Amino acid sequence: MSVLEDNFKASGDSIQYVTVVIGGQLFGLPISQVHDVFVPESVTRVPLSAPEVAGVLNLRGRIVTAIDMRRRLHLPPLKEAQMMAVGIEYKHESYGLVIDTVGEVLTLSSNSAEPNPSNLDKRWAEISGGVHRLDGKLMVILDVDRLLGAMFTEPMAAA
Amino acid sequence: MDDLLREFITETNESLDVVDVELVKFEQEPNNATILDNIFRLVHTIKGTCGFLGLPRLEGIAHAAETLMGKFRDGAPVTQEAVSLILRSIDQIKDILGDLEAAEGQEPEGDDSELISELEAMSAKADAAMAGGGAAPAAAEKEPEESADIDLPDQSLDRPLRPGEVSLDELERAFRETEVEMDGDAGDAVAEAPEPEVVEAPAPAPAPKPASAVVKKPAPAKEEAAEKKDAEKKSGGSVSSQSIRVAVDTLEHLMTMVSELVLTRNQLLEIVRRHEDSEFKVPLQRLSNVTAELQEGVMATRMQPIGNAWQKLPRIVRDLSQELEKPIELEMIGADTELDRQVLEMIKDPLTHMVRNSADHGLEMPAARRAAGKPDKGTITLAAYHEGGHIIIEVRDDGKGLDVDKIKEKALDRGLATEAELDKMSDAQIHKFIFAAGFSTAAAITSVSGRGVGMDVVRNNIEVIGGTVDLRSVAGKGSSFIIKIPLTLAIVSTLIVEASGDRFAIPQLSVVELVRVQSNSEHRIERIKDTPVLRLRNKLLPLVHLSHLLGIAEEGHTEDNIETDNGFIVVMQVGSQTFGVVVDGVFHTEEIVVKPMSSMLRNLTMFSGNTILGDGSVIMIIDPNGVASAMASHASSAVTEQSEEAEEIHRKADSSQSAISLLLFRAGAPEPKAVPLSLVTRLEEFEVSKIERSNGRDLVQYRGALMPLVYINEGDHHKTEGTQPMLVFSDSGRSMGLVVDEIVDIVEERMNIEVGSERLGVLGSAIIKERATEIIDLGYYLPQAFEDWFMRKEMDIQALTKKVLFVDDSSFFRNMLTPVLKAAGYDVTTCNGAKHALEVLEDGYKFHAVVSDIEMPEMNGFEFCEALRRDPRFRHMPVLALSSLITPASIERGRQAGFDDYVAKFDRPGLIAALKDVFSGEMGAAA
Structure with missing residues (x-):
């Protein structure tokens, strides 16, 4: 991690992203925020919680709140496939973002990022920190703070 | 804020708490030099440290207070005002410290000159008292700094020792010794110069200079270096060197890690258990033992004596005692009983509040106490001890006890209960009202208590940590509050249950019992409307399915379960609420470490x-309080308070729950059958030979007329020899004999027809004497004897669905007429008065007709009917009057009031006919 951080500092305006795929769309999470990548197993449902909360699970002795990113992004659930999860930390608590697959780590220059297109779905725009143009595809930057922060302020709809 | 300052604040706060306690003690025994010495030393250290850290305000106050205490050491008489003043200064210091902490080390702005000058004035007074009003004031007028230094050596010098007062020298020596010790620590050996001087100095000669030099100079140096050790010494004495200060966070973290270790060990043990001959077995056993010991050890670090929570109480009681002008003694038993730090924090405030309460409204004024033959001095006793996995804390006073009448009055006032309900309650039940929100019996609001935010908050605080609070009070003897709390919150024993395929943990503390329900066992789920309830030892327990509560009921799945009535009921008690939570399965109990969500x-x-x-999976822990409050909103009508009264009300509102006499018999089949006794005219036995056959049916000659015999099942036969028992039903000169095999019994039971019947002649089945019993529909058999009897058949169809509200204050008539109406096919709900009936109607229960008595207390039938007619919802509802008094005038009065018909009470067929009339009229109008 420290090496990565050094890289990050050294490269100045370029940022490393862990790429993930959710519903066919490529997303990028700043690598400094990603703690683990794991396979979510034996997730315990939490009744009455917000619909995006997939449940809680035990990750090496810590209780992690798993968030179903497909539901968060209003995508249909993934059928019959192994899901992956990215472990992040927010306000000293552990969360797991349940996604489809994890891709490679990309180092991108921050000046190749563009703001969200104005016609982007409002629900996506609220958690997207911008878009990177890659060869043949676009990568949406996931803004973790906004992604999770919004879930605290939003009135929790009982499931 | 730097560490030094933070440590200073923590330590000073602790020292001040000690000073509080010591000062109160000191006030009681002004000659106890050890106490004074202790106080003096603590205040002195605070002063010194403040000076060192550059906190002038604190230093100023501490200094002035120290000066005054110096006077005491010099032999000035200890007065209550003086102690109060010092206590006030201590409070002021605490306040400043609080602000200091909040402001991250910045001493708050403020002016303490008033307090300081008061302290100085008091010192002056003390001097005056000591020196007989001579030169002393001059000394007191001096700069505080100086006066202190000058005052120091004054001790014991101004006057000869009083007889028995050996202490001052000792005290001084002790004082010096501590200082020397500190100095030693600082590596700055201070000459013991003052010591001999003080001890040997003859009474009259003050020797200010050398002493002040000695004291003043080394002070900063010594304090600088001895800061920490010094601090440790002051609070703990000799114990201090054996203990260290550890941040709570560190301990918490350690605790979590140990918990993890325990859980991991459990997992490992589980694995090894599956592999018989594992070489891991022995080492794992050792690991297991070590882990257990480690867990115990870490748990022990969290344990603190309850005395820590009591520390502030002597001071509070002292202040109260003065303010209220009641002498109060505080007795503390079992202060070294240990409990979890977290729990300790949580009960501090409730305890304080309860002690205040006891002092304020519990104990009487001295005059009243004398009159009651008690000593002037009231006693408040705090006792703590272990019992099972719980700790019991008792707050007891020997005061006047709770005033039942006052509580009643207040309860009425607040609308918490009606007078009738109160009359039925036991004293203990009435006492419980003080835990209701916003309840305070103190006639006047004092500064101490009586603001009405008291006991309910106390109860809530205690319940939050899974505790309970109970109350015993004997008028004139005193009252005691008994708090029962778990030893620790960290590890909870829970019951693992399953609902809709998910597992949940329910804390065992709130689980009263488990009931296994099966549709064929004695515990069955019954329903009132759609609300499931369980009959458990003569009590009705409201039920809720955990899946419904959590909104995880899978379509169909749990419905099935509830329908088939199989599963487990976890009977839970939260406060005074008892309810049952239905779960699909119960696994086992497990000790768990609660982690915050x-x-x-x-x-x-x-x-x-x-x-x-x-097994490594995460489980959610159910919060019993949450369930209880959800229960209340989920099915507010089903939640029963524990009191019998509340249940009584429910029982009355529940249709047909009052007991009636039933005649049990057997006929045609071995299963018991029943018929309301009030319908049976007579039980007869006839010689078989008396039964004649004519016109294709069996008849007997009975009282000069032919009585047709009817069999339960068509084609049944009477006995061939001996006597034939039968039930005789008579009405308007006609009789019918129902042939039975055997008359079994007459019982008082609730006729609660739980399973309706499609079969002709059977109204349905009910539990009578713990057996399923068929309730006979007489309406089917009567026309078999005489076809025009009631014209029953056509009525059946309409009547079966009609709901009738029957209002009568006399339980006799309710019992008599309810079965009549029921037998006529109406669904009857009874009420014991007009008010109750209006409540039931208000609650939204729908009825097709109301049958009401006229002569009733509170609100009579006429008024009741008028009230109904005023309400647009009930304007067109048929209302029948029922009265034992039938006069043309009363019938006219009834018509004016809005009754549709007026029937005599004993005219049972008349009632049925009148009901039939109003319904057929209604049908006609509708058609």
Whole structure:
């Protein structure tokens, strides 16, 4: 991690992203925020919680709140496939973002990022920190703070 | 804020708490030099440290207070005002410290000159008292700094020792010794110069200079270096060197890690258990033992004597005692009883509040106490002890006890109960009202208590940590509050249950019992409307399915379960609420470590936390309080308070729950059958030979007329020899004999027809004497004897669905007429008065007709009917009057009031006919 951080500092305006795929769309999470990548197993449902909360699970002795990113992004659930999860930390608590697959780590220059297109779905725009143009595809930057922060302020709809 | 300052604040706060306690003690025994010495030393250290840290305000106050205490040491008489003043200064110091902490080390602005000058004035007074009003004031007028230094050596010099007062020298020596010790620590050996001087100095000669030099100079140096050790010494004495200060966070972290270790060990043990001959077995056993010991050890670090929570109480009681002008003694038993730090914090405030309460409204004024033959001095006793996995704390006073009448009055006032309800309650039940929100019996609001935010808050605080509070009070003898709390919150024993395929943990503390229900066992789920209830030892327990509560009921799945009535009921008690939670399965109990939920989930009141089980999976822990409050909103009508009264009301509102006499018999089949006794005219036995056959049916000659015999099942035959028992039903000169095999019994039971019947002649089945019994529909058999009897058949169809509200204050008539109406096919709900009936109607229960008595207390039938007619909802509802008094005038009065018909009470067929009339009229109008 420290090496990565050094890289990050050294490269100045370029940022490393862990790429993930959710519903066919490529997303990028700043690598400094990603703690683990794991396979979510034996997730315990939490009744009455917000619909995006997939449940809680035990990750090496810590209780992690798993968030179903497909539901968060209003995508249909993934059928019959192994899901992956990215472990992040927010306000000293552990969360797991349940996604489809994890891709490679990309180092991108921050000046190749563009703001969200104005016609982007409002629900996506609220958690997207911008878009990177890659060869043949676009990568949406996931803004973790906004992604999770919004879930605290939003009135929790009982499931 | 730097560490030094933070440490200073923590330590000073602790010291001040000690000073509080010591000062109160000191006031009681002004000659106890050890106490004074202790106080003096603590205040002195505070002063010194403040000076060192550059906190002039604190230093000023501490200094002035120290000066005054110096006077005491010099032999000035200890007065109550003086002690109060010092206590006030201590409070002021605490306030400043609080601000200091909040402001991250910045001493708050403020002016303490008033307090300081008061202290100085008091010192002056003390001097005056000591020196007989001579030169002393001059000394007191001096700069505080100087006066202190000058005053120091004054001790014991101004006057000869009083007889028995050996202490001052000792005291001084002790004082010096501590200082020397400090100095030693600082590596700055201070000459023991003052010591001999003080001890040997003859009474009259003050020797200010050398002493002040000695004291003043080394002070900063010594304090600088001896800061920490010094601090440790002051609070603990000799023990201090054996203990260290550890941040709570560190301990918490350690605790969590140990918990993890325990859980991991459990997992390992589980694995090894599956592999018989594992070489891991022995080492794992050792690991297991070590882990257990480690857990115990870490748990012990969290344990603190309850005395810590009591520390502030002597001071509070002292202040109260003065303010209220009641002498009060505070007795503390079992202060070294240990409990979890977290729990300790939580009960501090409730305890303080209860002690205040006891002092304020519990204990009487001295005059009243004398009159009652008690000593002037009231006693408040705090006792703590272990009992099972709980700690019991008792707050007891020997005062006047709770005033039942006052509580009643207040309860009425607040609308918490009606007079009738109160009359039925026991004293203990009435006492419980003081735990109701906003309840205070203190006639006047004093500064001490009586603001009405008291006991309910106390109870809530205690319940939050899974405790209970109970109350015993004997008028004239005193009252005691008994708090029962768990030893620790960290590890909870829970019951693991399953609902809709998910597992949940329910804290065992709130689980009263488990009931296994099966449709064919004695415990069955019954229903009132759609609300499931369980009959458990003569009590009705409201039920809720955990799946419904949590909104995880899978379509069909749990419905099935509830319908088939199989499963387990976890009977839970939260406060005074008892209810049953239906679960699909119960696994086992497990000790778990509660972990807080992620803040994203903290809004879920249904869970108190989550944890990792031995098998590594995460489980949600149910919060009993959340369930209880959800229960209340989920099915408010089904929640019963524990009191019998509340249940009574429910029972009355529940249709047909009052007991009636039933005649049990057997006929045609071995199963018991029943018929309301009030319908049976006579039980007869006839010689078989008397039964004649004519016109294709069996008849007997009975009282000069032919009585047709009817059999339960068509084609049944009477006995061939001996006597034939039968039930005789008579009405308007006609009789019918129902042939039975055997008359079994007459019982008083609630006729609660639980399973309706499609079969002709059977109204349905009910539990009578713990057996399923068929309730006979007489309406089917009567026309078999005489076809025009009531014209029953056509009525059946309409009547079966009609709901009738029957209002009568006399239980006799309710019992008599309810079965009549029921037998006529009406669904009857009874009420014992007009008010009750209006409540039932108001609650939204729908009725097709109301039958009401006229002569009733409170509100009579006429008024009741008028009230109904005023309400647009009930304007067109048929209302029948029922009265034992039938006069043309009363019938006219009834018509004016809005009754549709007026029937004599004993005219049973008339009632049935009148009901039939109003319904057929209604049908006609509708058609």
